[in-house]
Amino acid sequence: MPSSADELTASLPRGMDGPSSASLPGWLQAVVLPGASLLVAFIALVIWQYLPPALGVPKYIIPVPSALVEEMVRMWSQENLLMHIGSTTTMAVIGFALGGLFGAVFGYLLGLSPLWERILSPYILALQIAPKVAFAPLFIMWFGYNAIPKLIVTVLVVFFPILVNVLQSMRTVDRDLVNLARAYSMNGSQIFWKVRFPSSVPNLMAGLRIGATLAVIGVTVGELVGGEVGLGYLITFGEGQANTAMVFDAIFLLTLIGIVMYWLVAFIETRALHYIPKAHV
Amino acid sequence: MNTLPLAMLTAAPALELSHVTRRFAGRGRGHALFTAIEKLSFTVARGEFVSVVGPSGCGKSTILNLVAGLDQPSEGVVHLGGAPVLGPSQHVGFMLQKDLLLPWRTILHNVEFGLETRGLSATARRERALRELKRCRLLELAERYPYQLSGGQRQRAALARTLAIEPEMVLLDEPFSALDAQTKLVLQRSFADTIATTGVTTLLITHDLSEAVAMSDRILVMSERPGRIVENIDVGLPHRDNPLARQSLPRARALMAHLFDALHLEERLDG
Numbered sequence: 001m002p003s004s005a006d007e008l009t010a011s012l013p014r015g016m017d018g019p020s021s022a023s024l025p026g027w028l029q030a031v032v033l034p035g036a037s038l039l040v041a042f043i044a045l046v047i048w049q050y051l052p053p054a055l056g057v058p059k060y061i062i063p064v065p066s067a068l069v070e071e072m073v074r075m076w077s078q079e080n081l082l083m084h085i086g087s088t089t090t091m092a093v094i095g096f097a098l099g100g101l102f103g104a105v106f107g108y109l110l111g112l113s114p115l116w117e118r119i120l121s122p123y124i125l126a127l128q129i130a131p132k133v134a135f136a137p138l139f140i141m142w143f144g145y146n147a148i149p150k151l152i153v154t155v156l157v158v159f160f161p162i163l164v165n166v167l168q169s170m171r172t173v174d175r176d177l178v179n180l181a182r183a184y185s186m187n188g189s190q191i192f193w194k195v196r197f198p199s200s201v202p203n204l205m206a207g208l209r210i211g212a213t214l215a216v217i218g219v220t221v222g223e224l225v226g227g228e229v230g231l232g233y234l235i236t237f238g239e240g241q242a243n244t245a246m247v248f249d250a251i252f253l254l255t256l257i258g259i260v261m262y263w264l265v266a267f268i269e270t271r272a273l274h275y276i277p278k279a280h281v
Numbered sequence: 282m283n284t285l286p287l288a289m290l291t292a293a294p295a296l297e298l299s300h301v302t303r304r305f306a307g308r309g310r311g312h313a314l315f316t317a318i319e320k321l322s323f324t325v326a327r328g329e330f331v332s333v334v335g336p337s338g339c340g341k342s343t344i345l346n347l348v349a350g351l352d353q354p355s356e357g358v359v360h361l362g363g364a365p366v367l368g369p370s371q372h373v374g375f376m377l378q379k380d381l382l383l384p385w386r387t388i389l390h391n392v393e394f395g396l397e398t399r400g401l402s403a404t405a406r407r408e409r410a411l412r413e414l415k416r417c418r419l420l421e422l423a424e425r426y427p428y429q430l431s432g433g434q435r436q437r438a439a440l441a442r443t444l445a446i447e448p449e450m451v452l453l454d455e456p457f458s459a460l461d462a463q464t465k466l467v468l469q470r471s472f473a474d475t476i477a478t479t480g481v482t483t484l485l486i487t488h489d490l491s492e493a494v495a496m497s498d499r500i501l502v503m504s505e506r507p508g509r510i511v512e513n514i515d516v517g518l519p520h521r522d523n524p525l526a527r528q529s530l531p532r533a534r535a536l537m538a539h540l541f542d543a544l545h546l547e548e549r550l551d552g
């Protein structure tokens with residue numbers, strides 16, 4: 001018989017075990033904290049709206065929030081904003097998916113063959129450090145002003161953190177777990193699918209989360225350097241016209257795309273990793 | 282047990298190590314080989330419960346790896362039920378200090394883990410897993426994930442997984458050493474009981490002298506590295522299925538005192 005205290009803690013429903021809600025009940029916390037965040041945003045917007053004009057800062061230096069909203073509406077109706085958003089999002093998603101796929105596959109392959117990992121590790125390190133976005137002009141010279149350069153930059157930017165994370169997890173997989181599987185007469189592919197791969201999922205997901213935010217950076221740089229479409233292009237276009245509000249709006253939208261992608265990956269992550277106890281905050 | 286290999290039907294002992302030596306490649310300077318165990322011989326009869334005690338680093342876990350077929354001896358042979366060990370065997374289950382439960386699987390699926398290479402149907406696997414969980418009194422926790430269990434419950438789940446493959450031999454490497462004193466006593470009792478009912482041959486590696494006396498039929502004492510068997514003690518006590526009852530017997534006390542001397546614990550405390 002285990003001690004009854006063990007039984008008790010083990011039978012607590014999930015999400016309720018923890019001192020996190022010591023001062024406030026859960027539902028109240030769920031209302032108060034986001035409310036406080038919104039309040040901060042509101043105060044910041046009010047200051048932004050009234051302080052710069054009061055200090056005499058011209059609107060081509062710092063456009064006020066109301067001007068940003070106006071510009072957003074104008075871009076929507078006159079600059080085909082939806083198409084630009086769509087292009088950037090599509091590129092980011094495709095680049096992220098391809099970069100993630102290649103990164104994961106290479107990570108697992110290298111993780112399974114330590115010899116190749118040893119041979120290639122100096123180059124992986126070098127490429128990981130190299131500023132991938134700086135390759136964008138090169139790819140434009142090679143492939144021209146089309147979608148390919150920005151896609152390649154995005155794939156490269158996403159590829160490395162995922163590769164490195166997967167590789168790391170393959171190196172640190174519990175040897176005793178692998179031995180257990182061997183003792184149960186499992187072959188290499190069974191050990192991979194039943195032990196190594198599931199063990200690596202937390203690292204894979206962490207890599208994907210980083211990759212999701214980097215994907216937007218990759219696409220943006222591609223569009224900034226050479227494009228006729230996308231939010232990055234709108235930034236250079238706005239800059240040429242001294243339209244500061246347009247630049248602000250494009251940056252805002254790019255951030256939004258990044259946040260949504262990050263949030264989606266994080267959502268999938270919590271679903272996939274439900275078996276890991278949540279850390280007490 | 283319905284899958285006894287032919288060799289098990291003969292009089293061969295369940296486990297036999299003959300002159301087994303294991304050397305490892307030397308670390309650091311030079312290439313001097315590093316001898317973990319040397320010319321080690323012992324046998325374990327079928328149904329017997331044998332404990333191995335010895336100082337840290339004397340090669341106890343090395344023995345376990347050799348018997349499990351995860352490692353090969355540099356010299357000598359290991360026989361299981363009369364057949365030489367050439368690799369992992371379907372008839373050996375092992376358990377470590379770590380429970381080695383897969384955190385992404387429920388307890389039920391963890392217990393099924395070892396059965397997945399046995400060509401059983403999904404329903405047959407489930408039936409066997411449920412039967413083992415019942416034996417280890419974990420049935421109501423079958424759908425939980427490992428993190429939702431206490432350390433003691435997790436170790437019992439690991440035992441259920443080990444027994445689910447219906448092994449002829451169970452290897453236990455300090456299965457209780459990560460537990461607190463009370464849980465340890467409870468679990469020793471539970472393991473002793475389960476092992477007695479299944480009648481499975483057991484090799485227990487432990488640091489805990491009282492555990493060795495309380496649970497086993499025979500105790501092997503190993504020397505400092507390179508590990509050799511320096512003593513072979515018949516416990517000869519009743520109640521193998523109830524370690525608590527055993528520990529209070531006078532002969533158990535005497536045996537523990539003897540083991541204490543045999544391992545030169547006194548000298549090491551002074552030195």
Ligand SMILES: Nc1ncnc2c1ncn2[C@@H]1O[C@H](COP(=O)(O)OP(=O)(O)OP(=O)(O)O)[C@@H](O)[C@H]1O
Binds near residue numbers: 506
């Ligand atoms: N794969 C290996 N390569 C090199 N040396 C090893 C290897 N495995 C074990 N050893 C060495 O062999 C010796 C015996 O190790 P082993 O793990 O069997 O000791 P042990 O008796 O189980 O110790 P403990 O009681 O601390 O668990 C140790 O000195 C260890 O460092």
Ligand SMILES: [Mg+2]
Binds near residue numbers: 341342343454
């Ligand atoms: Mg050990």
